[in-house]
Structures are given as C-alpha cells and as structure tokens.
Amino acid sequence: MKISMENIHKAFGTNQVLEGVDMEIKDGEVHALMGENGAGKSTLMKILTGLHQKDEGTFTIDGEEKTFANPKEAEQFGIAFIHQELNVWPDLTVLENLFINKEPVTKFGLIQTKKMKAIANEQFEKLAVSIPLHKEAGECSVGEQQMIEIAKALMTDAKVIIMDEPSAALTDREIEKLFDVIRSLKASGVSIVYISHRMEEIFTICDRITVMRDGHTVDTTPIPETSFDDVVRKMVGRELTDRFPERTPDSGEAVLEVKGLGRKGVFQDVNFNARAGEIVGVAGLMGAGRTEIMRTLFGLDGKYDGEIFVNGQKVDVKNPSQAVKLGLGFITEDRKGEGLVLDFPIKDNIALPSLRSFTKNSLIQEKEEQEFVDLLIKRLTVKTESSKTEAKNLSGGNQQKVVIAKWIGIGPKVLILDEPTRGVDVGAKREIYQLMNELTDRGVAIIMVSSELPEVLGMSDRVLVVHEGTIAGELNREEADQEKIMTLATGGQVNG
Structure with missing residues (x-):
C-alpha cells in the first residue's frame, strides 16, 4: 500500500496547524516522522486515519484519491493508529480490551472466549509479553497498556501501522521486542509510520525520515544519508549543543x-x-x-x-x-x-x-x-x-x-x-x-x-x-x- 499526502492544510479556529505538508509512505518501509512538539505530526496522522478532515490538499492510496470519514473506516481499509495517549478501558480485562467490538461469536451469537484467548496469547507471544488476560487494564502499568495497544493493532491485519511514541513507556528490553515485531511486519510488506523523539531508535529501525517544523514539511531523507545533528537542526531550526547540559552537583543534607x-x-x-x-x-x-x-x-x-x-x-x-x-x-x-x-x-x-x-x-x-x-x-x-x-x-x-x-x-x-x-x-x-x-x-x-x-x-x-x-x-x-x-x-x- 503506497500512500501520498500532498499540500495538506488544517486549522483549528484561528490556529493554523498544518500548512502545505507533503509525505509519502512506501510499501514495506519504516518511515520516521519527527518534529518538535506542536509541529503537526499527530494532526497529520489523524487526518490520514479519518479522525480529522483536511481543509485542503490531496490524499491518495495506490494512486487513487481517498478520504476516510472516521478511524474505523481507515482500519477496515488496512490502516491502524496506535496513539500516544493510550485508549484502554480501565474497568475491562486485558482480553476484553483486545477484542472490544470485535469479539468472535458462534452462529448462535455466543462469544468464543477460548478462541479469543488463543489469539491473544499468540499476539503476546510474538511480542514476548506476559500480561494476565483476566487482569483489569486499569491495574496494568503504562508500559503494559502500551503493549496491549500494540497487540490490538497487530490483530487488525493492517497494511499500514502508525505508531505514535510506541516505546515511550517501555524499557530497553521491551523496545528490542518491539523492534523484532516491526522487522517481521516490514518483511511481510507492512509499512510502519514511526513517530518518536528518541533519536537512537530512529537510526536503528527506520528506512526514511520526514521532518516537520511549525506545520510544514522540512525534508524527507533516507536514514543513511542523514545524522543526529542534521535531524535536530531541521527540527528546531538551529544548532543544539550537547544533548545533556553539564552538571556540577553540590549536594547537601x-x-x-x-x-x-x-x-x-x-x-x-x-x-x-x-x-x-x-x-x-x-x-x-x-x-x-x-x-x-x-x-x-x-x-x-x-x-x-x-x-x-x-x-x-x-x-x-x-x-x-x-x-x-x-x-x-x-x-x-x-x-x-x-x-x-x-x-x-x-x-x-x-x-x-x-x-x-x-x-x-x-x-x-x-x-x-x-x-x-x-x-x-x-x-x-x-x-x-x-x-x-x-x-x-x-x-x-x-x-x-x-x-x-x-x-x-x-x-x-x-x-x-x-x-x-x-x-x-x-x-x-x-x-x-x-x-x-x-x-x-x-x-x-x-x-x-x-x-x-x-x-x-x-x-x-x-x-x-x-x-x-x-x-x-x-x-x-x-x-x-x-x-x-x-x-x-x-x-x-x-x-x-
């Protein structure tokens, strides 16, 4: 599935969030989308998945112009969005969250709980995750909730998966598991849009990078042709010296x-x-x-x-x-x-x-x-x-x-x-x-x-x-x- 977004504009009231953004997503690539907070990254992806409607511009899939009325329509078409702010139902179990409104049923309308557990366990095994399926989602840590959301997206058989800060609550070990899944998905032809502020991850897992600043597209570059400093300069419009400021601690009691x-x-x-x-x-x-x-x-x-x-x-x-x-x-x-x-x-x-x-x-x-x-x-x-x-x-x-x-x-x-x-x-x-x-x-x-x-x-x-x-x-x-x-x-x- 090849997606092209050209000259996309979007305003909320007098606040112009996107002004002529261009982005192309190729088959089977991991495409990084970076920019400072408020650059418009999440808004662009919400337009792609039908959560917002563009004010201007064109959006095509495999050469045909397309617009989704809502996220469900986008998901049915093969585009899934794992949001930065997690969308779990805290009072439901992990299993119920994974299958909400998608429960498999018998011809008599009975929910096939055994089948649900088998599918859920298979997805968790792929992610090397161990979360009890009967546990209430509200009792799960933020990191566990993130893995639930990732598993839910994988279960949609999506052709394009948008991951907005997917590793933000994960430790290094969980991130490596996530990267293994991404590599496997890429090998099977699935495209990933990877939104992250963790520069090391971008250079580890991504093929190309699009940088946004203040609602505009700055550049799209193959990862081997850019560098940490180059990406930062494009994001912030200036040089950023030293990642961590020098500390001269003087501790007391x-x-x-x-x-x-x-x-x-x-x-x-x-x-x-x-x-x-x-x-x-x-x-x-x-x-x-x-x-x-x-x-x-x-x-x-x-x-x-x-x-x-x-x-x-x-x-x-x-x-x-x-x-x-x-x-x-x-x-x-x-x-x-x-x-x-x-x-x-x-x-x-x-x-x-x-x-x-x-x-x-x-x-x-x-x-x-x-x-x-x-x-x-x-x-x-x-x-x-x-x-x-x-x-x-x-x-x-x-x-x-x-x-x-x-x-x-x-x-x-x-x-x-x-x-x-x-x-x-x-x-x-x-x-x-x-x-x-x-x-x-x-x-x-x-x-x-x-x-x-x-x-x-x-x-x-x-x-x-x-x-x-x-x-x-x-x-x-x-x-x-x-x-x-x-x-x-x-x-x-x-x-x-």
Whole structure:
C-alpha cells in the first residue's frame, strides 16, 4: 500500500496547524516522522486515519484519491493508529480490551472466549509479553497498556501501522521486542509510520525520515544519508549543543529518607535517601516496582510498611495533599489520567496545587494567579495561544510541560519525576534538563524514574536500580554505565 499526502492544510479556529505538508509512505518501509512538539505530526496522522478532515490538499492510496470519514473506516481499509495517549478501558480485562467490538461469536451469537484467548496469547507471544488476560487494564502499568495497544493493532491485519511514541513507556528490553515485531511486519510488506523523539531508535529501525517544523514539511531523507545533528537542526531550526547540559552537583543534607519501605506483594525493604541539590536516577525493567515506590512516597496508594523521613523528621504520608504540605511534588508518568484535568484550561491546571498562595479571605487573587501562570508558561515555553486553552487541545509534549509547571509552582523540597521526558521532543528535553539543573542549584532534591538509560546516565548523580520490588544496587555517576544498570535490573551482581 503506497500512500501520498500532498499540500495538506488544517486549522483549528484561528490556529493554523498544518500548512502545505507533503509525505509519502512506501510499501514495506519504516518511515520516521519527527518534529518538535506542536509541529503537526499527530494532526497529520489523524487526518490520514479519518479522525480529522483536511481543509485542503490531496490524499491518495495506490494512486487513487481517498478520504476516510472516521478511524474505523481507515482500519477496515488496512490502516491502524496506535496513539500516544493510550485508549484502554480501565474497568475491562486485558482480553476484553483486545477484542472490544470485535469479539468472535458462534452462529448462535455466543462469544468464543477460548478462541479469543488463543489469539491473544499468540499476539503476546510474538511480542514476548506476559500480561494476565483476566487482569483489569486499569491495574496494568503504562508500559503494559502500551503493549496491549500494540497487540490490538497487530490483530487488525493492517497494511499500514502508525505508531505514535510506541516505546515511550517501555524499557530497553521491551523496545528490542518491539523492534523484532516491526522487522517481521516490514518483511511481510507492512509499512510502519514511526513517530518518536528518541533519536537512537530512529537510526536503528527506520528506512526514511520526514521532518516537520511549525506545520510544514522540512525534508524527507533516507536514514543513511542523514545524522543526529542534521535531524535536530531541521527540527528546531538551529544548532543544539550537547544533548545533556553539564552538571556540577553540590549536594547537601538528606531531604528525604526511606527505611524498610514496603507494600505487600508490590515492593519490599526499600532503603534510600535523596539529598538537597542532587538528582537520584531510578532505573529498572517495566514492572520492577519503580513507579509503585514513588506513588507510595506521595501518598497515592494507601498504607505502607517502613518509615519515611523529610528533613530528618519522621512523617506518615497518608495522601497527596499531605505530601504537598511536606514539600513533595510528583510528576506522574500518566499525564492524561492523573497529571492533568484535560477539560480544564492550562491556567487552572498549573495553579491547582498552589491555589492557597493566591487566596485571601477565601477569594482567589486573580491578577496574582495569572502572573504566576504566565511566568511558568513562558519559563517552560508551553506552545499555546492562551492560558485559557483547554489542556486536551495541547500536543503531548506541551501537556507534559504543563504538568511540570504545576509542580514547580509549589516550590517543592523534593520533586519526583516519573518518565519526565516521555513523548517530549529533543529541544524540549534539553529545556527540561536545564530546568532540573536550575532546581537542584536552588537545593531541590530530584528523584527521576526513567526507562531511557542515556537520560539516567546523562542527568543522575547517583543511580538506584530496582529489581523485583527492591533496590538491587546503587551506582555513583562515575561508575554507572548501561551494562552495570542492566546487570542489576535483571538480577545480576556488579563487582566493585
């Protein structure tokens, strides 16, 4: 299936998102689509799959002009879209999510559960994934939900699969499994549109790359004919020096300390501290317990065993409200479900944890609140026409910036970042890294959970490695490398 999109335009109100975009997808190729957040990548793919309608331009499949009225029509034609923001039904089981509205039935109308399980197990086997089919999807980690979405797309027998940040919540091992599947699909003639901000992946798995900037196509180039620096320059319109800003850590006393922290059946005997002015990286495989430890520290998951100390004082963190009063901020990996109120304006999302600061005699001081919000929007370079724009209308990367802004606004002593650059472009990543440096320079202790090992190694002063619900080891900045982290993450021992 050969797809051609020429001179595509799209506006939402007065906001011109696409202005004359061109893109061609060939049979059996892995085609990277890159650009900064807000460049128009996802909008272009939503037009391709019928979620949005183009204002102008032509769209052809195998030489014939085509328009899809909705995503279902596109899927029936052989085009599947795995969205960056996952579309699982949390109250349904994994099996029910895989077959929603597609359940095989007998001639008497009875659902063939046995057949469903056999198909599901076959797809999970291809992906080398082990997720119980009876488990509720809402109880699955973000990474597991991502694998459910990938399996669902593979089950449609698609000729073109669009993957929007498919590896954002996956660890290196899961990404390799995903790449094996992509290579297999390519060999069978399936085309993949691969949208990612992870440059290493683009150069590993893709054949050609189209770069977009500010709603325009900049260039389409075979991967062997371009480079990391060349792609970055096309994306941001400027040179980007050094991927990770230099750190000169000057850590102080322990701001946060945990002793014997545990939750039955989830993690156990977790001991570590975070000092003022340092970044503690937390690595480990998907499902190891990294996120669950952080959620417990922030009071999200109820009772726990062990002790938590803030500034040397023992505390009992029962809920997020109490955690905020203690000076803890938590940037969740699930920005859509937990990080934002999507129907609220940017202003309300950013100001929500800090409302007490603007309230006098039970009245919100709107001028002070607006100045606070505007300052954070500017500081984090959130791309928006107005602070009144609803959060759901922002690109994924700009939504992430709003989540970060709201927690920076409380002036935290400890800031927990769970996958802070998930779905964020290379230019915005560096801005977040610089912001992390600024926060630690002011004495904030940062705990950063990340599945990107280059990020862990590039930004951490110490690295904690989690394996099967406990801290398998700690590495300082000088001794940490990918091999040692993966050895600990898989249950091995690191000597010396």
